[in-house]
Amino acid sequence: MLVSIFSAAAFLAILTLILAAALLFAEHRILNYGPCTLDINDGGKTLVVTGGSSLLSSLAEKDVFIPSACGGRGSCAYCKVRVLEGGGVIGPVEESYLSPEDLKNQVRLSCQVKVRQDIRLAIPEELFLAKRFRGFLERKRMLTYDIVELRIVLREPQRIEFAAGQYIQLESEEYAGHDAVMRAYSISSPPSDDGHVEVIIRKIPEGICTTWVFDHLQEGREIFFSGPYGDFQLTETKAPAVFIAGGSGMAPIWSILREMLQRGDKRQAMYFFSGRTKDDLFFTEELFALEKELPDFRYIPCLTREPEDSDWKGERGRIPKVLPRFIADAAGFEAYLCGSTSLIDACVAALKQAGINESNIFYDKFE
Amino acid sequence: METFADLTSLGSVVLIFISAAFTDNILLTRFLGMCSVLGVSKKVDPSMGLGAAVIFVTTCTAGLNHLVHAYLLAPLGLEYLRLITFIVVIAAFVQFVEMVVERVSEGLYNALGIFLPLITVNCAILGVSLFMLGTPYSLLQTLAYGAGAGTGWAFAITVIGGIREKVNEQALPRGLAGPGITLIIIGIMSLAFVGFSGMIRV
């Protein structure tokens, strides 16, 4: 009896080991594409990688970090790049994420393109500046009942160079049956504090990354992220600016405003912040203090659900309603919006009605 | 088995192929490989793709497993391990084929790529490897049996795909759309296949 159990186990173990070894060997021999050259932006940068892995991971190996939220499974469609030559056939997973316009522009999902030969591709220059950072969580504090601020001290590299308004991709760890994921969070600290990165995160019920941040991430823990990414930033003009945000949309604007203060930016600026009740407001004292520190700045929190009988003396009502009373004619203004799609869409409509030039509207949608 | 005794070996090979494909159709008389049929048989094209892949894999794995059985399991007296051994062999073989296809033809890989992993868990493949043990086939006969069973399966899923393409599922009661109507189609087809039974005795 024991002997037969033992021989069965031994047989199966040996069989699977042999087959696994044979498969590994075959993979090494068959799927070995040798060194392949990645020519980025017409000779702007040339990388030699070992073929066989995805374009996304081959690039990451060489420290070119394409944003990706799903970790290369082909479900977030963030990792789009233009593949001009050598990308091979478009697979079924990829197909569903590529619009007709993408197809025309030779856009591909870099996580689904396998490096089998030399590839010519084009990626935005700014992605060369993105790096992967290792740091530690120095501080975690609640700003409101559902918004937390993380302050990360950088270890490797020790400094980050970014423009106020840009975002990072934070990597969550595996927990309770959830895979590690990457999610975008705008940097809320000013660029001058280049040894740290702060982010402001709002809790999403059942959200994979936010639940990790709120319930599992503790001060002192090691954190990884890549960045900076994005083109949401203040223009170089002198045009008056109107900022609009709700919830964690505060983050990039909080960075931009502090940057304006440090640079002595003199442009006129107004900041409409949307919340339901007073409990949704944060950085209120700091923002009202900025009214005195910046030459021409106004902070206008707008509450939609504040009880009638409370002591709130500020604006009540949605931003699209409040805004025209402050800006009757928006022509000549530049608008910077950040937050949920519904807030942004409603405010963009109101701004257009007030006569803003559409090309002067900039926004980061958080969904 | 006495049926084969008086046949030349080539004749027996042809007969085995035909009987495996039609009289003993693995999908319509044994109801194996059902899950992939329910999943893939919406259209003819993917059905044929999957069918072709299945023919190839059943033929090869039947041969492989025949050898594994004859030269490993039987001499070692480990025949009771055949089920799990066959599963492992099939899985490894499919992985291997996937690699070769990926290297050799990217177009074929993209066409078959989604089907190959499906095949690993297709019980028709395992069924073929197990059923062939019921009769003392030679290697050649085993290959014929594998190819026949695969062809029968491919034939059945292609026909089902063709029928489902014609069926306007929108017009069906909601509970019947999808797997419901597919199972009914398969049921009616297997009734038709009862007509073949007994034509060839294997």
Ligand SMILES: Cc1cc2nc3c(=O)[nH]c(=O)nc-3n(C[C@H](O)[C@H](O)[C@H](O)COP(=O)(O)OP(=O)(O)OC[C@H]3O[C@@H](n4cnc5c(N)ncnc54)[C@H](O)[C@@H]3O)c2cc1C
């Ligand atoms: C450029 C950019 C910048 C961003 N900056 C910030 C920031 O500074 N602070 C911040 O808190 N978030 C920011 N986000 C949103 C953030 O990246 C995540 O989408 C969000 O934190 C949810 O991640 P999760 O893993 O917890 O949820 P998931 O597990 O991804 O999602 C769970 C569910 O919540 C829904 N959901 C996802 N995001 C939102 C949302 N924002 N509001 C409502 N429902 C949602 C999803 O559809 C899904 O059904 C930014 C997004 C982008 C694209």
